[in-house]
Amino acid sequence: MTDQSVINRDRTVAERKREKRDPQQRRAEILAAAFACFAERGFAATRMEDVAARAGIAKGTVYLHFPDKERLFTELVSGIASPILGEIDSLVHNEAIPPRFAVSMFYTLFRREVLETERRHLLRLILAEGPLFPAVTEFYHREIITKGLTVLRILLKRAAERGDLRNPLLADMPQIVMSPALLAIIWTTLFEAYEHLDTQKLFDTFLDTLFVPARAAPEGATP
Amino acid sequence: MTDQSVINRDRTVAERKREKRDPQQRRAEILAAAFACFAERGFAATRMEDVAARAGIAKGTVYLHFPDKERLFTELVSGIASPILGEIDSLVHNEAIPPRFAVSMFYTLFRREVLETERRHLLRLILAEGPLFPAVTEFYHREIITKGLTVLRILLKRAAERGDLRNPLLADMPQIVMSPALLAIIWTTLFEAYEHLDTQKLFDTFLDTLFVPARAAPEGATP
DNA sequence: TGTTATAATGACCGACCAGTCAGTCATAAA
DNA sequence: TTTATGACTGACTGGTCGGTCATTATAACA
Numbered sequence: 001m002t003d004q005s006v007i008n009r010d011r012t013v014a015e016r017k018r019e020k021r022d023p024q025q026r027r028a029e030i031l032a033a034a035f036a037c038f039a040e041r042g043f044a045a046t047r048m049e050d051v052a053a054r055a056g057i058a059k060g061t062v063y064l065h066f067p068d069k070e071r072l073f074t075e076l077v078s079g080i081a082s083p084i085l086g087e088i089d090s091l092v093h094n095e096a097i098p099p100r101f102a103v104s105m106f107y108t109l110f111r112r113e114v115l116e117t118e119r120r121h122l123l124r125l126i127l128a129e130g131p132l133f134p135a136v137t138e139f140y141h142r143e144i145i146t147k148g149l150t151v152l153r154i155l156l157k158r159a160a161e162r163g164d165l166r167n168p169l170l171a172d173m174p175q176i177v178m179s180p181a182l183l184a185i186i187w188t189t190l191f192e193a194y195e196h197l198d199t200q201k202l203f204d205t206f207l208d209t210l211f212v213p214a215r216a217a218p219e220g221a222t223p
Numbered sequence: 224m225t226d227q228s229v230i231n232r233d234r235t236v237a238e239r240k241r242e243k244r245d246p247q248q249r250r251a252e253i254l255a256a257a258f259a260c261f262a263e264r265g266f267a268a269t270r271m272e273d274v275a276a277r278a279g280i281a282k283g284t285v286y287l288h289f290p291d292k293e294r295l296f297t298e299l300v301s302g303i304a305s306p307i308l309g310e311i312d313s314l315v316h317n318e319a320i321p322p323r324f325a326v327s328m329f330y331t332l333f334r335r336e337v338l339e340t341e342r343r344h345l346l347r348l349i350l351a352e353g354p355l356f357p358a359v360t361e362f363y364h365r366e367i368i369t370k371g372l373t374v375l376r377i378l379l380k381r382a383a384e385r386g387d388l389r390n391p392l393l394a395d396m397p398q399i400v401m402s403p404a405l406l407a408i409i410w411t412t413l414f415e416a417y418e419h420l421d422t423q424k425l426f427d428t429f430l431d432t433l434f435v436p437a438r439a440a441p442e443g444a445t446p
Numbered sequence: 447t448g449t450t451a452t453a454a455t456g457a458c459c460g461a462c463c464a465g466t467c468a469g470t471c472a473t474a475a476a
Numbered sequence: 477t478t479t480a481t482g483a484c485t486g487a488c489t490g491g492t493c494g495g496t497c498a499t500t501a502t503a504a505c506a
Contacts, residue, residue, distance in 0.1 A: 044267030128351035179402035
């Protein structure tokens with residue numbers, strides 16, 4: 001017993017890997033783990049140890065990459081939404097795309113990229129925890145909502161000028177186009193267990209409500 | 224100053240009252256305080272001591288009326304919504320009321336009784352904390368959502384038969400009528416600080432989108 | 447192989463808080 | 477006036493969890 005390290009030497013099977021990683025990769029792993037935890041239980045109920053365990057590392061390691069729990073959360077929610085944006089406003093720049101089709105694509109994109117993925121939990125998270133994190137809310141309003149509304153406003157104006165809208169005043173209320181998407185998020189994350197919502201049908205019905213019925217020749221509105 | 228109330232009268236400023244109350248009244252006071260706290264900070268961030276302080280009593284007293292924090296919360300959110308329901312389905316039983324007017328009243332009621340009161344925070348609370356309290360979510364789906372949708376379905380069917388709907392298929396998707404209300408809740412509790420939303424205009428525009436334009440004589444749909 | 451730099455660990459600390467309970471006192475009954 | 481009641485109080489407990497840091501393992505390099 002001359003060597004003092006003996007105390008630590010005879011570790012059991014449960015030994016941890018203590019693997020070193022590329023910092024970027026480690027960071028991404030932590031974010032992925034945090035995403036799963038926060039989406040599952042919310043901000044308050046998620047423990048840093050849960051996140052660490054899920055990432056397969058020790059709690060202290062998390063703090064090598066993020067200063068505190070709040071920053072972990074805010075960086076997570078700020079980082080996820082951005083990729084979607086790009087696709088959205090490519091819809092508006094191509095003027096050849098009929099407005100109705102563009103809005104329809106908007107819904108399709110939303111279904112495929114948000115509703116039908118784990119991202120939907122994240123969106124609900126922002127709604128849920130928003131008031132406790134004004135910075136996050138402000139970010140989302142500025143980066144997502146404002147940009148989305150701008151795109152929709154342009155599309156709706158174009159549609160109104162072509163006589164495609166059943167109610168031309170819609171161009172002044174782009175929020176209305178967003179509302180079924182919001183409903184779909186809430187419903188699928190809250191009530192789906194009790195009553196199924198057919199989101200495809202929801203969006204289709206809504207589109208038929210916003211736009212005048214399709215026509216063989218979209219040019220001549222009045223015969 | 225001859226009566227015994229003197230003992231209670233000239234207490235020093237910092238002194239607590241230790242006032243006895245009718246249990247029902249005390250209970251109501253606690254619920255009111257809890258409402259304010261939960262609405263302001265959410266479930267997790269609210270301390271039982273905050274609730275007690277707001278009600279002007281000691282923490283222990285809260286536990287004389289509610290077994291634990293969770294029950295305080297669930298009894299609170301379950302108890303508040305019920306009163307509104309009555310008014311809603313009185314709208315559907317009077318067949319003389321034109322459907323459009325009934326839906327319009329639905330929105331007006333929603334604005335006056337929810338959006339423009341503190342109740343709006345409660346509704347957001349349910350959206351936010353829902354997943355952590357399945358019992359509450361289930362209750363709301365059963366008591367509020369289902370009943371609301373049933374009423375709307377009847378109204379929309381009636382409207383479709385009269386030819387009032389721009390898209391008759393709406394009768395099969397009453398959720399669509401609810402969606403702007405949901406948007407209004409989220410917006411006013413989350414984004415209002417950054418960008419004002421004119422909810423009156425929102426609902427008016429939406430009504431004009433759902434229903435065919437008003438006519439001098441609502442009877443004859445076809446001239 | 448020995449040395450150094452640093453990523454990783456997890457025991458530990460202290461703040462926080464839900465829930466408890468022994469004691470207090472306003473009130474009402476005797 | 478005395479006694480009994482129970483609503484009310486708030487210090488306390490037990491447990492939880494965010495965040496720290498001395499120690500240890502690993503990689504890179506000499």
